[in-house]
Amino acid sequence: MSFFKNKDKTLMALKKAWKSFDNILPQLLSIIIVIGVMLAILSPESVSKLAGSESGGLGMLIAALVGSITLIPGFVAFPLAAALLENGAGFMQIAVFISTLMMVGIVTLPLEIRYFDKKAAIIRNSLAFVFSFIVAIMIGVVLG
Numbered sequence: 001m002s003f004f005k006n007k008d009k010t011l012m013a014l015k016k017a018w019k020s021f022d023n024i025l026p027q028l029l030s031i032i033i034v035i036g037v038m039l040a041i042l043s044p045e046s047v048s049k050l051a052g053s054e055s056g057g058l059g060m061l062i063a064a065l066v067g068s069i070t071l072i073p074g075f076v077a078f079p080l081a082a083a084l085l086e087n088g089a090g091f092m093q094i095a096v097f098i099s100t101l102m103m104v105g106i107v108t109l110p111l112e113i114r115y116f117d118k119k120a121a122i123i124r125n126s127l128a129f130v131f132s133f134i135v136a137i138m139i140g141v142v143l144g
Helices: 007-041 044-051 053-069 075-086 091-103 109-115 118-143
Strands: none
Touching: 007 075, 044 053, 044 091, 053 091, 053 118, 075 091, 091 118, 109 118
């Protein structure tokens, strides 16, 4: 419909979309390779031991720390979470991983401090970290 309404704008939008995709593709491929290697190295038993439902609070803490440090876009994080669940990870551990991954930014903290201030950035990240555990526990109650 857009093409018939305004061919020039549509072609310009498609060129911009292709350029964006072209910029994201190397990062996406590298992340997919890292995920593939991780899943090849880690057996389902080791995934279950580190982040399985039996790993309890320690598994949640490990998942939360990894999620807080890792910088992965959401469109890669959710398939990764599905792969981890298929390989024995627990729901609460994956929930805290995804929550911290999306809401806590250790890697991006210096940038956040520069744009806001140190106190606000630390409070926001701390509350997000705590909230991630609350969400994970709620998911554990609902799905457990």
